[in-house]
Amino acid sequence: MHLLIPAAGMGKRMGSDRNKLLLKLLGRPLLAWTLLAAEKSLTIEWIGIMGQIIDFPEFKNIVENLALTKPVKFIEGGETRQDSVYNGLQALPTSAARVLIHDGARCLATPELFDRCTKALQACPGLIAAVPVKDTIKVVNNENIIESTPDRSNLWAAQTPQGFDVKLLKDCHHRGKESGWAVTDDAALFEKCQLPVKIVEGEETNLKVTTRVDLAIATFILQQRLKT
Numbered sequence: 001m002h003l004l005i006p007a008a009g010m011g012k013r014m015g016s017d018r019n020k021l022l023l024k025l026l027g028r029p030l031l032a033w034t035l036l037a038a039e040k041s042l043t044i045e046w047i048g049i050m051g052q053i054i055d056f057p058e059f060k061n062i063v064e065n066l067a068l069t070k071p072v073k074f075i076e077g078g079e080t081r082q083d084s085v086y087n088g089l090q091a092l093p094t095s096a097a098r099v100l101i102h103d104g105a106r107c108l109a110t111p112e113l114f115d116r117c118t119k120a121l122q123a124c125p126g127l128i129a130a131v132p133v134k135d136t137i138k139v140v141n142n143e144n145i146i147e148s149t150p151d152r153s154n155l156w157a158a159q160t161p162q163g164f165d166v167k168l169l170k171d172c173h174h175r176g177k178e179s180g181w182a183v184t185d186d187a188a189l190f191e192k193c194q195l196p197v198k199i200v201e202g203e204e205t206n207l208k209v210t211t212r213v214d215l216a217i218a219t220f221i222l223q224q225r226l227k228t
Helices: 030-039 053-066 082-090 111-119 166-179 186-192 212-227
Strands: 004-006 048-049 072-076 099-103 126-132 144-150 156-165 200-202
Touching: 004 082, 030 048, 030 053, 030 099, 030 111, 048 053, 048 082, 053 072, 072 082, 082 099, 082 166, 099 111, 099 166, 111 126, 111 156, 111 200, 126 186, 156 166, 156 186, 166 186
Parallel strands: 004 048, 004 099, 048 072, 126 200
Antiparallel strands: 099 156, 126 156
């Protein structure tokens, strides 16, 4: 399986003036924990990291320090996540038939989750890791007045990895560029192209580190995990 990691963003909501994936979690950059999980995966055989060129020296240093056995390619990212994934798809080896896309900020994903998604992707064109929503969700208008309360039993919180047939996803990205679609994940492109996307059970601990509070929670989770 081929893995693409969008890593071109900044840590504005983190209050950082640098790429948040370079911030430390138990002494290692966030990106390092993601790469370690990919290294331990039984199915991932190639890794592509989409980032800003200014961050490449530090990214390369992280990879070298981890002594990864799997090939890693550095790919220039774009202004948005969507642009970065588009660039990543063009840089995949020609042999790549399926791809997993995983946000580097979800640095607590386990090797088992990667492998579970890889297995499920053999039988479907697209999938996302997700978990059932626990909270009651309210739809509000511009004046912060509640308009509706959707049925929680049908709601899932999207995570990554997200996995797809490479040819189909490339076609969706091309259509997205031509049509001016702006989406926050690749599953949304599949949906716009009326292609099915399957849910694969994610992990409650697979949080996205966006704020300082998230970083504190991730530290606690990782500390507990390393004790076992």
